[in-house]
Amino acid sequence: MTHEVLIVGLNHRTASLDVREAVALADDQLDDANRQLRELDGVEEAAMVCTCNRVEVVSSARGGEVAVARITDFLRRTQRRPLADLQPHLYNFAGRDAVRHLFRVASSLDSMVVGEPQILGQLKQFYARAASVGATGAVLHRWFHKAFSVAKRVRTETGIAGRAVSVSSAAVELATTIFDHLEGKTAMLIGTGKMGELAARHLLANGVGSLIATNRTFERAVDLARALHATPVPFEQFPKYLPMADIVIGATAASEFILGEQAVQEALRERKGRPMFCIDLSVPRSFDPRINALDNVYLYDVDDLAKVADENLGERAREAEKAEVIVSEEVEAFWRWLGHLDVVPTIVALRDKIEQIRRGELQKTLGQLKELPPREREALEAMTTALVNKILHAPIARLKQHDRRSEAFYVDALRRLFDLDEPDER
Amino acid sequence: MNLLLFALSLALTLVAAVAFVAHVTSGREGAHRVALGALWAAFGLETLALALRFASVGAGVLDSFHDHLSLLAWLLVGCYLALQARIRLDVLGALVSPLAFLLNLSSYLFYSGTETLPPELRTAWLPAHVAPAFLGYAILVLASCVSLVYLLQERRLKAKRPGRLHRLPSLETLDELNYRCVAWGFALFTLGIVTGALLAKTTWGVFWVWEPVQVLSVLAWLVYAMLLQARSLGWRGRRAATLTLAGFGLLLVTLLSFSVNFGVPHGRTFGG
Numbered sequence: 001m002t003h004e005v006l007i008v009g010l011n012h013r014t015a016s017l018d019v020r021e022a023v024a025l026a027d028d029q030l031d032d033a034n035r036q037l038r039e040l041d042g043v044e045e046a047a048m049v050c051t052c053n054r055v056e057v058v059s060s061a062r063g064g065e066v067a068v069a070r071i072t073d074f075l076r077r078t079q080r081r082p083l084a085d086l087q088p089h090l091y092n093f094a095g096r097d098a099v100r101h102l103f104r105v106a107s108s109l110d111s112m113v114v115g116e117p118q119i120l121g122q123l124k125q126f127y128a129r130a131a132s133v134g135a136t137g138a139v140l141h142r143w144f145h146k147a148f149s150v151a152k153r154v155r156t157e158t159g160i161a162g163r164a165v166s167v168s169s170a171a172v173e174l175a176t177t178i179f180d181h182l183e184g185k186t187a188m189l190i191g192t193g194k195m196g197e198l199a200a201r202h203l204l205a206n207g208v209g210s211l212i213a214t215n216r217t218f219e220r221a222v223d224l225a226r227a228l229h230a231t232p233v234p235f236e237q238f239p240k241y242l243p244m245a246d247i248v249i250g251a252t253a254a255s256e257f258i259l260g261e262q263a264v265q266e267a268l269r270e271r272k273g274r275p276m277f278c279i280d281l282s283v284p285r286s287f288d289p290r291i292n293a294l295d296n297v298y299l300y301d302v303d304d305l306a307k308v309a310d311e312n313l314g315e316r317a318r319e320a321e322k323a324e325v326i327v328s329e330e331v332e333a334f335w336r337w338l339g340h341l342d343v344v345p346t347i348v349a350l351r352d353k354i355e356q357i358r359r360g361e362l363q364k365t366l367g368q369l370k371e372l373p374p375r376e377r378e379a380l381e382a383m384t385t386a387l388v389n390k391i392l393h394a395p396i397a398r399l400k401q402h403d404r405r406s407e408a409f410y411v412d413a414l415r416r417l418f419d420l421d422e423p424d425e426r
Numbered sequence: 427m428n429l430l431l432f433a434l435s436l437a438l439t440l441v442a443a444v445a446f447v448a449h450v451t452s453g454r455e456g457a458h459r460v461a462l463g464a465l466w467a468a469f470g471l472e473t474l475a476l477a478l479r480f481a482s483v484g485a486g487v488l489d490s491f492h493d494h495l496s497l498l499a500w501l502l503v504g505c506y507l508a509l510q511a512r513i514r515l516d517v518l519g520a521l522v523s524p525l526a527f528l529l530n531l532s533s534y535l536f537y538s539g540t541e542t543l544p545p546e547l548r549t550a551w552l553p554a555h556v557a558p559a560f561l562g563y564a565i566l567v568l569a570s571c572v573s574l575v576y577l578l579q580e581r582r583l584k585a586k587r588p589g590r591l592h593r594l595p596s597l598e599t600l601d602e603l604n605y606r607c608v609a610w611g612f613a614l615f616t617l618g619i620v621t622g623a624l625l626a627k628t629t630w631g632v633f634w635v636w637e638p639v640q641v642l643s644v645l646a647w648l649v650y651a652m653l654l655q656a657r658s659l660g661w662r663g664r665r666a667a668t669l670t671l672a673g674f675g676l677l678l679v680t681l682l683s684f685s686v687n688f689g690v691p692h693g694r695t696f697g698g
Contacts, residue, residue: 272659273663
């Protein structure tokens, strides 16, 4: 195989945060880095990927060993803060392993939190950056776009990204299990704890219409309310507003329960039994646990939410296994395509295809002209052969003389234009 | 011919039931497509079977108990499919399709072609009574299935194990659906009771006979009336779901007493 696919880099598993920080490039260095990578000995195409969890060079190369050494050297040269030894943190993948690695990264199977959705967007951005300075070609184009479509397939065919895995998102998930939609719902935030604020932001982002904020020190409630576009109410009056709240979040540092059975019961009466979701994020707890026994009230504390998030994480691990199967299928398909991306087999395939057409059409015509004498048949045969050769001459000659970088582009274009690939490789 | 259609529809309903349960427990999308496809096909075939039977025996289609059972199953599946077209309720399908299968199966087993209604009941009032009553029954059965799902979901949330059946609709959706089903079912059921009394009047000259079917029907009617009234006082959610199931229990007893009466020729005074 003349086109070798390679990935050299490090990620959150092989390098600690300070190593990753040292190697990661600043945004304004990226274009230069992509240009320089492409100029390296043996490297034909390259794209740098640099997120907070990984620094990787994705490339198509010739003469693997040399290219790996050059890229490693490049990473060592460009780091912001020289490290004693970068080598133990680096990995390199070649061939099928490299293809698989990029597909796994795109599908978020290699992420710190498996199934997190950001990585795909980041990958698209980094590919676009490399393409914009001309560092990529036909191989990386196809490879990255295949990776994007694999990620999409994984997303739709498995439940890998389906479930909430943080406490705040678990709260949102539970809220949508109780209420059909969060639009037009009202939430109340008691206390100014960080977790509470985070949960409130999450709920607002997911459609909750209005937020009431309260705190023992009213000024702090006012501050928080301003930040969250909420309505502040004095602490003494919050039970009066309780019936309006579909969701109540507690994030206080109180040592006793600030929300008891009685208050909730009264609120429920006024709500005519419409359900209430109480989220107690305070440690020690600030909502009386007995509230959960009331009809139409669902009380979750920090541990409950963490348990839900954990279970979801377990489910993701199961879904990840399904995703690996999808990745493997796609690796094979891409590998076959890559194998065909050579000049010689492409010329053979092109000749075969045209020859097949020539023969087919000739046979059809001769079938209709049964009376034709053998000499004229031969003339027809010679004429069609000449026709085919003349037409194919220029493109084949051009293909043979092209330099290696544009070669992959022409080969790929030809294979597509003349439909030379198997259906599953497209 | 008719029986063949019927058996085919029965088999398809079983396929739908199995596929629905598989979908809900495993989350496989393929199973859902199979389930819905099979259920639509079963519904189509049963519609054809019922139409053919109607063409051959006319209003006599309402004469026998096995017809009543298959009519109920047909209406139940029809209501579910109409609902499913508007909101996705896979888990309800996993309850409705096995139920429809059981109803159709017992109808199939009951089929002997001999049981008939007393001739004096064959009046124009009979369809006017049976049609709303049965549609009402079907919708109330659907309401009970919705209530069952509600109780399941509610228990999981209270126990803080929302777990795997995450495709369940939200409590709010289920409660609202329960309300609508009970309201519609109740209205039709009321119409059924009124027309039933009129049927009794035209046949025997009296509106009310102390007949188990009649008494039980009125009891069930009272439960549902109470349920609708209590909702405005804040009886929603779990209590509403439990009451819906209680009403369904009474309805089931009503249907059973109806069938027992049918078993004995002329052992009953009039038809439900």
